[in-house]
Amino acid sequence: xxxxxxxxxxxxxxxxxxxxxxxxxxxxxxxxxxxxxxxxxxxxxxxxxxxxxxxxxxxxxxxxxxxxxxxxxxxxxxxxxxxxxxxxxxxxxxxxxxxxxxxxxxxxxxxxxxxxxxxxxxxxxxxxxxxxxxxxxxxxxxxxxxxxxxxxxxxxxxxxxxxxxxxxxxxxxxxxxxxxxxxxxxxxxxxxxxxxxxxxxxxxxxxxxxxxxxxxxxxxxxxxxxxxxxxxxxxxxxxxxxxxxxxxxxxxxxxxxxxxxxxxxxxxxx
Amino acid sequence: xxxxxxxxxxxxxxxxxxxxxxxxxxxxxxxxxxxxxxxxxxxxxxxxxxxxxxxxxxxxxxxxxxxxxxxxxxxxxxxxxxxxxxxxxxxxxxxxxxxxxxxxxxxxxxxxxxxxxxxxxxxxxxxxxxxxxxxxxxxxxxxxxxxxxxxxxxxxxxxxxxxxxxxxxxxxxxxxxxxxxxxxxxxxxxxxxxxxxxxxxxxxxxxxxxxxxxxxxxxxxxxxxxxxxxxxxxxxxxxxxxxxxxxxxxxxxxxxxxxxxxxxxxxxxxxxxxxxxxxxxxxxxxxxxxxxxxxxxxxxxxxxxxxxxxxxxxxxxxxxxxxxxxxxxxxxxxxxxxxxxxxxxxxxxxxxxxxxxxxxxxxxxxxxxxxxxxxxxxxxxxxxxxxxxxxxxxxxxxxxxxxxxxxxxxxxxxxxxxxxxxxxxxxxxxxxxxxxxxxxxxxxxxxxxxxxxxxxxxxxxxxxxxxxxxxxxxxxxxxxxxxxxxxxxxxxxxxxxxxxxxxxxxxxxxxxxxxxxxxxxxxxxxxxxxxxxxxxxxxxxxxxxxxxxxxxxxxxxxxxxxxxxxxxxxxxxxxxxxxxxxxxxxxxxxxxxxxxxxxxxxxxxxxxxxxxx
Numbered sequence: 001x002x003x004x005x006x007x008x009x010x011x012x013x014x015x016x017x018x019x020x021x022x023x024x025x026x027x028x029x030x031x032x033x034x035x036x037x038x039x040x041x042x043x044x045x046x047x048x049x050x051x052x053x054x055x056x057x058x059x060x061x062x063x064x065x066x067x068x069x070x071x072x073x074x075x076x077x078x079x080x081x082x083x084x085x086x087x088x089x090x091x092x093x094x095x096x097x098x099x100x101x102x103x104x105x106x107x108x109x110x111x112x113x114x115x116x117x118x119x120x121x122x123x124x125x126x127x128x129x130x131x132x133x134x135x136x137x138x139x140x141x142x143x144x145x146x147x148x149x150x151x152x153x154x155x156x157x158x159x160x161x162x163x164x165x166x167x168x169x170x171x172x173x174x175x176x177x178x179x180x181x182x183x184x185x186x187x188x189x190x191x192x193x194x195x196x197x198x199x200x201x202x203x204x205x206x207x208x209x210x211x212x213x214x215x216x217x218x219x220x221x222x223x224x225x226x227x228x229x230x231x232x233x234x235x236x237x238x239x240x241x242x243x244x245x246x247x248x249x250x251x252x253x254x255x256x257x258x259x260x261x262x263x264x265x266x267x268x269x270x
Numbered sequence: 271x272x273x274x275x276x277x278x279x280x281x282x283x284x285x286x287x288x289x290x291x292x293x294x295x296x297x298x299x300x301x302x303x304x305x306x307x308x309x310x311x312x313x314x315x316x317x318x319x320x321x322x323x324x325x326x327x328x329x330x331x332x333x334x335x336x337x338x339x340x341x342x343x344x345x346x347x348x349x350x351x352x353x354x355x356x357x358x359x360x361x362x363x364x365x366x367x368x369x370x371x372x373x374x375x376x377x378x379x380x381x382x383x384x385x386x387x388x389x390x391x392x393x394x395x396x397x398x399x400x401x402x403x404x405x406x407x408x409x410x411x412x413x414x415x416x417x418x419x420x421x422x423x424x425x426x427x428x429x430x431x432x433x434x435x436x437x438x439x440x441x442x443x444x445x446x447x448x449x450x451x452x453x454x455x456x457x458x459x460x461x462x463x464x465x466x467x468x469x470x471x472x473x474x475x476x477x478x479x480x481x482x483x484x485x486x487x488x489x490x491x492x493x494x495x496x497x498x499x500x501x502x503x504x505x506x507x508x509x510x511x512x513x514x515x516x517x518x519x520x521x522x523x524x525x526x527x528x529x530x531x532x533x534x535x536x537x538x539x540x541x542x543x544x545x546x547x548x549x550x551x552x553x554x555x556x557x558x559x560x561x562x563x564x565x566x567x568x569x570x571x572x573x574x575x576x577x578x579x580x581x582x583x584x585x586x587x588x589x590x591x592x593x594x595x596x597x598x599x600x601x602x603x604x605x606x607x608x609x610x611x612x613x614x615x616x617x618x619x620x621x622x623x624x625x626x627x628x629x630x631x632x633x634x635x636x637x638x639x640x641x642x643x644x645x646x647x648x649x650x651x652x653x654x655x656x657x658x659x660x661x662x663x664x665x666x667x668x669x670x671x672x673x674x675x676x677x678x679x680x681x682x683x684x685x686x687x688x689x690x691x692x693x694x695x696x697x698x699x700x701x702x703x704x705x706x707x708x709x710x711x712x713x714x715x716x717x718x719x720x721x722x723x724x725x726x727x728x729x730x731x732x733x734x735x736x737x738x739x740x741x742x743x744x745x746x747x748x749x750x751x752x753x754x755x756x757x758x759x760x761x762x763x764x765x766x767x768x769x770x771x772x773x774x775x776x777x778x779x780x781x782x783x784x785x786x787x788x789x790x791x792x793x794x795x796x797x798x799x800x801x802x803x804x805x806x807x808x809x810x811x812x813x814x815x816x817x818x819x820x821x822x823x824x825x826x827x828x829x830x831x832x833x834x835x836x837x838x839x840x841x842x843x844x845x846x847x848x849x850x851x852x853x854x855x856x857x858x859x860x861x862x863x864x865x866x867x868x869x870x871x872x873x874x875x876x877x878x879x880x881x882x883x
Contacts, residue, residue: 010691024624216848
């Protein structure tokens with residue numbers, strides 16, 4: 001009996017030391033990362049983002065930019081500038097080393113998907129994702145405590161001033177020189193008509209294509225039937241608005257993005 | 271599978287010739303001596319081919335001469351082995367069968383995990399080594415690596431490693447990427463096998479050997495790359511460990527290997543890697559001499575004083591080594607690889623988690639208490655190399671390629687101290703299985719950390735399928751022509767290796783080439799770019815023919831880097847990259863000037879332009 005107890009004791013010690021050994025490994029900051037066609041899709045403190053290797057461009061789905069519209073028509077960001085500055089919210093990133101290690105191991109086998117949750121003073125925002133080959137679906141859940149219920153929810157994706165932002169009809173939302181437009185037509189067979197009358201324009205065919213001249217590939221944002229797609233040139237955002245009713249206290253919205261190797265391939269798949 | 275010839279051919283030759291140098295007696299682990307002797311014979315044979323036979327018959331190229339000599343050597347070896355020696359020592363094979371199967375099993379797990387989403391070798395260095403081998407295969411040969419190709423700017427080793435790797439490729443030409451995948455797996459098996467053999471020789475305990483093999487399999491140090499990368503320093507390390515285990519076995523039988531064997535073994539280690547080999551020879555001969563003159567040393571020298579002096583010297587070196595200025599060395603590479611202690615600690619955590627901090631001290635305490643001589647020697651070697659590694663001097667981290675085997679042995683001893691407290695065999699086996707899973711977890715997290723930046727279109731890689739296709743195009747169209755390939759260092763490294771077409775320096779392009787490439791990024795007139803490309807040339811054999819300019823996604827990313835980085839040998843664009851819209855605009859600028867450039871190939875990752883002379 002004494003031997004048995006001794007064995008169990010050292011068995012426990014060795015199990016404990018083994019787990020401590022594993023606990024010591026280092027994990028990278030942005031885990032998990034999922035390859036999505038020619039870009040990567042990862043989690044950052046500011047939200048979920050599409051990016052490519054070391055290139056300094058991040059296309060982000062973020063509560064810093066997402067918004068809701070109240071019944072009085074006022075537009076509010078999920079987190080105000082004050083809340084962001086004063087860091088009056090927390091996230092579930094790197095909260096638990098054990099979860100980070102689990103996430104790294106699952107991610108290594110392609111079994112983890114980027115996800116992040118934000119916890120504000122009276123709200124919780126979760127971003128979940130589904131990735132299938134070159135297609136990403138981001139689902140955002142929003143829970144708020146308070147009397148004034150939001151009516152419309154806006155999901156956003158930022159873009160850069162240098163980007164070509166256009167719809168499938170060839171309307172180009174932004175200024176580009178004639179040479180650039182001619183080059184684009186020559187390389188990819190896509191001709192543009194400038195559409196720069198309004199700073200915020202509704203995209204009627206519910207599809208927008210973003211091509212960064214310094215990033216390989218093209219991103220296509222597709223709105224559902226119940227969604228309205230806007231290009232906001234003031235804020236350099238693609239905005240997708242939809243109405244949502246809460247289920248179990250959560251307002252749920254989605255945004256779909258497809259990634260292609262080049263604008264020509266994107267055009268063929270519209 | 272032809273990769274295995276790298277080991278088998280020298281062993282076959284070594285076995286045939288071994289009797290001549292070691293007539294009087296048998297030796298433990300003879301296969302390692304066969305390999306060493308065979309490898310030196312092949313290398314010597316190649317040098318004779320180059321410096322004697324080719325001088326006598328200048329009409330023949332080195333590769334033709336070497337091929338014939340190898341067939342003669344191989345034929346002789348087969349004849350001696352099958353007709354004269356005949357006897358095969360099955361007891362020797364049987365003795366190693368179990369550890370060999372264990373090593374293959376563990377290596378299989380590690381390789382499966384390592385190559386998740388990584389179809390090609392992740393050993394960046396294999397490219398430059400294969401470039402040198404390509405040169406050997408096409409008839410250029412020397413004792414000095416830097417005289418074979420300008421990819422090697424520093425003679426850190428002789429060409430013995432490359433001569434041996436060239437042998438299977440001479441007998442049976444094969445795909446380069448497949449060859450390196452194969453030989454890396456076999457190398458991993460040998461690393462695990464060596465870990466087991468060393469631990470078994472020192473402790474005589476199966477459980478220590480098993481745990482040492484498990485640790486050795488799953489620990490991947492991301493600076494020395496011992497287990498997964500087959501390069502000169504890692505080959506030297508494995509051979510050293512097997513020789514050391516052989517020495518220990520001989521000591522246990524109260525005898526020593528012959529002086530001839532000692533010389534041959536030392537020569538092999540030194541020629542394979544001058545720096546790592548020198549330390550290996552120092553340790554190997556040190557232990558050899560200690561046991562040869564054990565009594566005399568015990569009578570005349572106060573060993574404690576010597577030990578104290580060594581500890582004092584190492585402490586001083588660790589404390590003051592950081593003050594040595596190194597920025598001038600090797601384009602900043604020496605300084606770049608001179609990691610501060612904090613960073614070394616991070617590397618350690620990545621490779622081991624906390625296991626090294628838990629089990630190494632436990633092992634040290636156990637050894638000090640038990641006072642087993644062989645264990646004490648192993649511990650002193652482990653601590654000596656760890657001390658060297660902690661010094662802030664360039665490249666000292668490389669010494670861990672030798673040290674890791676001893677460190678793992680001490681860790682395994684520490685683990686077995688606790689394991690032996692559990693009396694149930696079932697519980698012991700369960701714990702060993704549990705530790706395999708723990709080390710798998712550590713290995714996966716470590717691999718994720720290392721491979722994460724290599725993300726390219728759903729695979730983790732240094733090389734893209736588009737680069738392989740482009741290399742095949744170049745090989746088919748330009749093989750045998752006097753042509754110089756030009757691109758950024760990383761693209762040069764990959765395409766030169768896979769196509770066999772020469773570039774200036776590959777990944778190690780010299781300052782002059784880098785200067786021209788930097789100047790090209792500022793040039794706006796195609797003619798100026800063309801003229802500058804013709805100022806780039808090989809430093810060993812001048813190329814008079816046309817230049818092939820490869821404009822890849824990597825090239826453009828490299829051009830975006832700072833001038834300091836572009837001039838640095840440590841900086842490369844490690845991940846494949848496709849062409850962007852702006853890259854295409856630049857390509858259009860050049861290809862539209864048909865007087866100076868002709869577009870001959872394009873895919874999403876790169877274009878190839880012939881630069882008109």
